[in-house]
Amino acid sequence: MSGVAVVTGAASGIGAAVVARLERDGWEVVGVDRIEGPGIISADVTSEDQLARAAAGLVGRRVDALVCAAGIWDRDDDRYTSVSDDVWHRTWAVNVTGTMLTLRAFAPLMGEGGSVVTIASMAAVSGIPKRDAYTASKGAVLALSRAWAADLIRLGIRVNTLAPGIVETPMTEHLDGAYASSLPLGRPATAAEVASVVAHLAGPESSYLNGVVIPVDGGLTAVNSLVSVAPRSPMTGGGSHV
Numbered sequence: 001m002s003g004v005a006v007v008t009g010a011a012s013g014i015g016a017a018v019v020a021r022l023e024r025d026g027w028e029v030v031g032v033d034r035i036e037g038p039g040i041i042s043a044d045v046t047s048e049d050q051l052a053r054a055a056a057g058l059v060g061r062r063v064d065a066l067v068c069a070a071g072i073w074d075r076d077d078d079r080y081t082s083v084s085d086d087v088w089h090r091t092w093a094v095n096v097t098g099t100m101l102t103l104r105a106f107a108p109l110m111g112e113g114g115s116v117v118t119i120a121s122m123a124a125v126s127g128i129p130k131r132d133a134y135t136a137s138k139g140a141v142l143a144l145s146r147a148w149a150a151d152l153i154r155l156g157i158r159v160n161t162l163a164p165g166i167v168e169t170p171m172t173e174h175l176d177g178a179y180a181s182s183l184p185l186g187r188p189a190t191a192a193e194v195a196s197v198v199a200h201l202a203g204p205e206s207s208y209l210n211g212v213v214i215p216v217d218g219g220l221t222a223v224n225s226l227v228s229v230a231p232r233s234p235m236t237g238g239g240s241h242v
Contacts, residue, residue, distance in 0.1 A: 003064030004028050005202060008045055008102050011035040014119060014167060014198075015069035017191035021199045027065070030058065032102075045070045045098030051105035063109040065202035068099045068118045073134045088133045095137035100144060112156030117201045118145040122165045122217045138163075142213055149211030158210040160201045164194050165217025183218060 005022050009015030010031025019039070022029050031040035032054055041057065043050040072094045074087045099118055107116075121138040128135050142161055149159040166188040181187070194216050200206050201214070215221050 002026050002028070004030065004058070004061060005065040005067065006030045006032060006058075006063055006106050007067040007069055008032045008098070009068075009070030010040050011037055013069075014164070014191050014194050015067075017195035018067050018069055018198045021192065021195040022065075022067075022202065025199055025203070027202075033070070045102055046093045048101050048104070051101050055105040055109060058106075058109055061109065062111060063106055064114055066103065066106050066110065066114070066116045067198055067202060068102050068116070069198075070098055070102070071095045071119060071138075073131070083132045091133035091137050092140070095134070096140045096144065099141055103148065107152070107157070110155075110157050113204070113207075114155075114157040115202050115206070116145075116148065116152070116157060116159040117198050118142075118159065118161045120145070120161050120163045120213065122163050122215055122221050124163055125213070125215070126221045145213075146211050153210055158206075160206070160209055160211065161213040162194065162197060162201070163213050163215045163217065163221075165189060165215070165220040167191055167194055183220060187218075189216060189218060 005027045007015055007018050007022070007029060008031075010019050010029075011033035012035075015031070015033070019029050019031050029039060031037075032043050032045070032051070033040050034042065034044050036042035041054045043054040045051065072091060074091055103116065110116075118141055120142040121134070123131060123135040124138040124142040142163070145159050145161040152159055166183060168188045168190050197214060197216050201209065
């Protein structure tokens with residue numbers, strides 16, 4: 001495959017793995033991240049001005065694939081229905097508004113045959129307790145992506161979404177081995193495994209896929225093993241045992 005691909009969140013995690021995979025497949029990759037590095041343009045996805053400047057460097061060139069991989073999960077997003085305003089707004093600014101601003105900046109450089117890949121989460125289709133801001137934001141990414149799929153197809157641009165489960169990235173480094181071994185395949189996904197699906201969606205082999213969400217979760221949503229719900233206390237008479 002040859003062409004130009006833009007990848008946000010390119011400095012680490014899934015984004016970095018996508019960059020490596022696309023380059024291996026022959027793409028010319030332009031990375032976008034707050035952390036500047038080789039092949040990476042420094043830009044914050046929450047800043048429309050910074051993204052516009054990043055896109056201006058590509059004016060006159062065609063962008064064949066756009067991968068919106070920038071995203072955050074704040075570890076303070078861990079309270080039932082009482083997440084702080086700061087965490088809520090920051091999570092939505094990066095995950096939702098950042099995804100929207102990325103498309104706004106780079107879609108004008110795309111055309112017939114272009115492919116947009118967004119990164120949601122299994123949280124978008126299967127609720128996760130004590131992750132209110134993250135879960136809601138990824139649900140919004142999925143809904144937004146489907147709206148784009150319906151709208152941009154008139155320009156010949158496809159939009160598809162990944163819904164990863166637990167992936168070995170800095171975001172999940174706090175998880176212990178016991179939890180990882182309890183997953184359906186006995187381990188988390190590697191970022192490279194997620195990147196391989198992104199690469200398929202970005203290229204022409206997925207030319208008839210549009211508006212789909214692909215769970216890359218090792219069967220996690222299928223077997224519903226992420227959320228452990230404590231059994232209700234047995235009821236006797238008019239009361240319950242606590």
